[in-house]
């Protein structure tokens with residue numbers, strides 16, 4: 038079983054009603070564009086985009102898909118959106134997604150990431166049209182042993198910081214809803230997806246490595262890094278998204294067999310430290326300098342974090358397509374072209390097509 042061909046994705050998603058929570062965010066906006074390219078009918082549900090240059094705005098997604106501005110803490114509003122739209126597939130991505138913010142505002146992080154997941158599952162629990170649920174959690178849902186080996190789906194969940202703990206808790210919520218309510222229906226597949234650190238064009242979040250680099254390079258200031266030796270499963274945004282799409286296709290094929298949790302990460306040879314990634318960005322940009330500034334009092338963040346993706350490969354037939362060098366090249370090229378005035382819709386479309394043809 039190899040990666041799904043584009044014609045298979047088109048066949049499956051063409052005309053399907055797909056609900057995407059978090060469509061105004063970095064990953065959600067790319068996913069909605071991709072689904073739109075595949076011919077799906079998409080409804081997004083999320084807080085409004087924050088900045089004028091958010092990918093959602095630059096793409097003009099509001100005119101390409103249906104979108105409801107809403108808070109997933111508002112169960113009645115989520116329910117109304119589900120009841121009106123009658124989705125066949127749900128991708129739940131809406132979350133407070135930044136570790137540092139979770140230290141500043143743990144309550145909102147838990148409310149959104151755990152309570153919000155409960156609300157979304159509660160809203161779709163009685164939805165007769167729904168056939169597949171893909172819930173996006175994180176590689177940070179594992180209890181971190183700071184060991185060299187990749188985490189497997191059967192490893193212990195945990196989380197030192199509120200964000201990681203909220204994602205571990207969201208995993209438990211999804212498993213409980215699957216076991217208690219959806220499994221008995223047998224015609225609805227429920228899975229969770231645990232992906233690594235994602236990079237790519239269109240992300241402007243604070244405290245994320247690529248947006249921080251691009252802001253510094255644009256302003257001709259040195260790039261400041263806190264933890265140069267930390268490793269993360271860096272991958273291009275299209276990698277986990279292709280995993281989520283594959284997962285949905287498999288759940289539609291067999292909702293019982295493919296239910297469960299899946300890791301989506303880079304190949305072992307593509308694991309890089311923060312410093313490696315930033316060096317790569319500077320090289321691809323063509324200029325720039327780096328200032329390593331350890332923060333002794335910084336809140337705790339995991340140092341070593343790798344994923345074992347054997348299950349996604351063996352069971353779903355999914356594997357990573359772009360190595361670390363291509364990931365960095367594609368990412369920096371996106372920002373350079375965007376900052377040079379290139380229309381973002383054609384730029385992002387082109388990357389999706391290049392990825393699908395790879």
Ligand SMILES: NC(=O)c1ccc[n+]([C@@H]2O[C@H](COP(=O)([O-])OP(=O)(O)OC[C@H]3O[C@@H](n4cnc5c(N)ncnc54)[C@H](O)[C@@H]3O)[C@@H](O)[C@H]2O)c1
Pocket residue numbers: 058059060061062063064065082083084085086107108109110129130131132133134149153173174175176232233234235236242
């Ligand atoms: N970016 C990464 O490296 C990464 C890695 C692993 C997992 N994830 C997960 O992937 C998902 C998407 O991440 P992202 O990078 O696109 O994040 P993002 O911050 O760019 O987007 C988050 C989205 O969630 C929405 N949202 C937040 N709070 C909400 C609320 N109360 N009600 C409704 N919508 C709300 C935002 O409006 C936005 O659309 C998240 O679940 C995140 O935890 C991201």
